[in-house]
Amino acid sequence: MSEDSRSSQMIKKEWVTKLGLAIALCLLVLISFVTFNSVDQFENSAKAVEHTHLVIQQINQVASDVKDAESAQRGYLITSNESFLQEHHDVVMKLPDEISKLRYLTRDNPDQKKSIDILEELIDLRMRSLRLGIDMLADRDKVSLDETMDLVGGTGRQAMLQLRGHADYMIAVEDKLLGERARLVQAKASSTKLWILLGNVVAIALLLSALWLIMLEIKHRKGAQRAIEKTAAQLELTNKELESFSYSVSHDLRSPLRAIDGYSRMFEEDFADRLDDEGRRLLSVIRASSKKMGQLIDDLLAFSRMGRKPVDTMKVDMNALVDEVWSEVCASSRTALPLKKANLPAAWGDRALLRQVLMNLLANAVKYSSKKDEQLIEITAKQNEHEVVFSVRDNGVGFDMRFYNKLFGVFQRLHTENEFPGTGVGLAIAQRVIVRHGGRIWAESKPDEYTIFNFSLPKEAAA
Structure with missing residues (x-):
C-alpha cells in the first residue's frame, strides 16, 4: 500500500x-x-x-x-x-x-x-x-x-x-x-x-x-512511532556515514587535488620553454579545475555542516550585523559600493548563521549587479505580530521565474560561470539556515531589472 x-x-x-x-x-x-x-x-x-x-x-x-x-x-x-x-x-x-x-x-x-x-x-x-x-x-x-x-x-x-x-x-x-x-x-x-x-x-x-x-488509531500510531524510531536510527547511521564521508572528502580528496595543482605548477615552471601555447593553456585549465574542485568540496562540506550545527538563539541587532557584513563585502570589492538600508528591527536567531545568510545574499546582490553602470542595493524590513521579513533588493541581471524551482538547489545555477563565478551552494545554505530558524525564504525577479530575496525570522524567542 x-x-x-x-x-x-x-x-x-x-x-x-x-x-x-x-x-x-x-x-x-x-x-x-x-x-x-x-x-x-x-x-x-x-x-x-x-x-x-x-x-x-x-x-x-x-x-x-x-x-x-x-x-x-x-x-x-x-x-x-x-x-x-x-x-x-x-x-x-x-x-x-x-x-x-x-x-x-x-x-x-x-x-x-x-x-x-x-x-x-x-x-x-x-x-x-x-x-x-x-x-x-x-x-x-x-x-x-x-x-x-x-x-x-x-x-x-x-x-x-x-x-x-x-x-x-x-x-x-x-x-x-x-x-x-x-x-x-x-x-x-x-x-x-x-x-x-x-x-x-x-x-x-x-x-x-x-x-x-x-484504539485502532493508537495501534497505528504506535506502529508509525516504531517506524519513525527505526527511520531515526537509520538516519543517525546515515549521518555518521556522511560524517565519515565528509572526513574522507576533507582529507583524502584534498591531497590528490593539491598534488595535481602542485605538479601542474611545477611542470609549468620547469618545462615552460618546451611547451607551446596550447600546452600552457591546458596546464592552466588543469590548475583552475583543481582549484574549482577544491572550492566545490569546501562548499559541500559547509552545506553539510550547516545541517548539523546547533542553533544558538539570541536577540540579534540586525542593523549592526548588516553593517558588519557589508563592510566585509565592500572590502573584497574593487570600488566602494553604496547600500540603501532602512532601520532594521531586531530578530531572534543564531548570529553566526544569520551572518552567513546576509553574506551570501549581499555578495550575490553585488555580484549580479556588477555589470550595471550604477549599482543599487537595498535592504529593508517589515514586521507583523509574529515575524520580521527582511528583503534584499538589487538592480542586477535578475532571472527568469520559470526556473524558480532550481534557485535554492545545491550546485544549481541560473547563470553560467563565464557570466558570473560561483558554485551554486550559497542560496542552498541560506535556505537551510532560515528553515532551521523556523522561517521562510523566497525570491521574486524580473530579468535585467531587479531581484528581491525575502526571508523571515521570529520576532520573539520560541517558547
Missing part, C-alpha cells in the same frame, strides 16, 4: 471518529433536552392535576357550605334556637367568597364557567327558600306542622338534590379532564422512555465505535 493511500485512510478514519463522537455528543444533548422537556411537562402536568383536585375540593366545599346552611336552618326551624340562626348566617356570608374562589380556579375553562353560573343560580334559589322558612318562623302559629316539615324535608330535599346533582356534574367534568391529562402524561412518559432508550443505545454504539477507532 502506498504512503498516499495509507495517509488517505488515516485521514478518513480520523474524520469518521470525529463524526461519530460529534453525533454521539449531539444525541446526548438531544436526550438531555428531551429529558429536561419531559421533566418540565411532568411538572406542568402535576400542577394541572393538583389544580383539578383543588377545583373538585372547592366544588365540594361550596356544596358542603350549602348543606351546612340548610342544616342550620332546619335546626332553627325545629328548635327555634338562635345559635342555629347565627350559624346559618355565617355560612351565607361565606358562600360568595367560596364561589369567587371557584370562579378563579376555573377561569381557563369556559364550560365550567357556565356551570358555575348555573350553580350560583341554584344556590341563590336555595338560599332564598331557606330564608323564607326562617322568615315564616315569626308567624309560627300560622304555619302548620305539615308546612314546616315540607320546608325542612320534601321541597328542601328536592332542591338540595338538584344542587348536589349539578355539583356532581361539575366534579365529573373535572374528573374527565383529570383522566385526559393522566393519559397524556402516560403517553408522553412512554414516548420519552422510548426516545431515551433508543438515544442511549445509539449513543453508546457510536461511542463504542469511536473508542474502537481510537
Whole structure:
C-alpha cells in the first residue's frame, strides 16, 4: 500500500471518529433536552392535576357550605334556637367568597364557567327558600306542622338534590379532564422512555465505535512511532556515514587535488620553454579545475555542516550585523559600493548563521549587479505580530521565474560561470539556515531589472 493511500485512510478514519463522537455528543444533548422537556411537562402536568383536585375540593366545599346552611336552618326551624340562626348566617356570608374562589380556579375553562353560573343560580334559589322558612318562623302559629316539615324535608330535599346533582356534574367534568391529562402524561412518559432508550443505545454504539477507532488509531500510531524510531536510527547511521564521508572528502580528496595543482605548477615552471601555447593553456585549465574542485568540496562540506550545527538563539541587532557584513563585502570589492538600508528591527536567531545568510545574499546582490553602470542595493524590513521579513533588493541581471524551482538547489545555477563565478551552494545554505530558524525564504525577479530575496525570522524567542 502506498504512503498516499495509507495517509488517505488515516485521514478518513480520523474524520469518521470525529463524526461519530460529534453525533454521539449531539444525541446526548438531544436526550438531555428531551429529558429536561419531559421533566418540565411532568411538572406542568402535576400542577394541572393538583389544580383539578383543588377545583373538585372547592366544588365540594361550596356544596358542603350549602348543606351546612340548610342544616342550620332546619335546626332553627325545629328548635327555634338562635345559635342555629347565627350559624346559618355565617355560612351565607361565606358562600360568595367560596364561589369567587371557584370562579378563579376555573377561569381557563369556559364550560365550567357556565356551570358555575348555573350553580350560583341554584344556590341563590336555595338560599332564598331557606330564608323564607326562617322568615315564616315569626308567624309560627300560622304555619302548620305539615308546612314546616315540607320546608325542612320534601321541597328542601328536592332542591338540595338538584344542587348536589349539578355539583356532581361539575366534579365529573373535572374528573374527565383529570383522566385526559393522566393519559397524556402516560403517553408522553412512554414516548420519552422510548426516545431515551433508543438515544442511549445509539449513543453508546457510536461511542463504542469511536473508542474502537481510537484504539485502532493508537495501534497505528504506535506502529508509525516504531517506524519513525527505526527511520531515526537509520538516519543517525546515515549521518555518521556522511560524517565519515565528509572526513574522507576533507582529507583524502584534498591531497590528490593539491598534488595535481602542485605538479601542474611545477611542470609549468620547469618545462615552460618546451611547451607551446596550447600546452600552457591546458596546464592552466588543469590548475583552475583543481582549484574549482577544491572550492566545490569546501562548499559541500559547509552545506553539510550547516545541517548539523546547533542553533544558538539570541536577540540579534540586525542593523549592526548588516553593517558588519557589508563592510566585509565592500572590502573584497574593487570600488566602494553604496547600500540603501532602512532601520532594521531586531530578530531572534543564531548570529553566526544569520551572518552567513546576509553574506551570501549581499555578495550575490553585488555580484549580479556588477555589470550595471550604477549599482543599487537595498535592504529593508517589515514586521507583523509574529515575524520580521527582511528583503534584499538589487538592480542586477535578475532571472527568469520559470526556473524558480532550481534557485535554492545545491550546485544549481541560473547563470553560467563565464557570466558570473560561483558554485551554486550559497542560496542552498541560506535556505537551510532560515528553515532551521523556523522561517521562510523566497525570491521574486524580473530579468535585467531587479531581484528581491525575502526571508523571515521570529520576532520573539520560541517558547
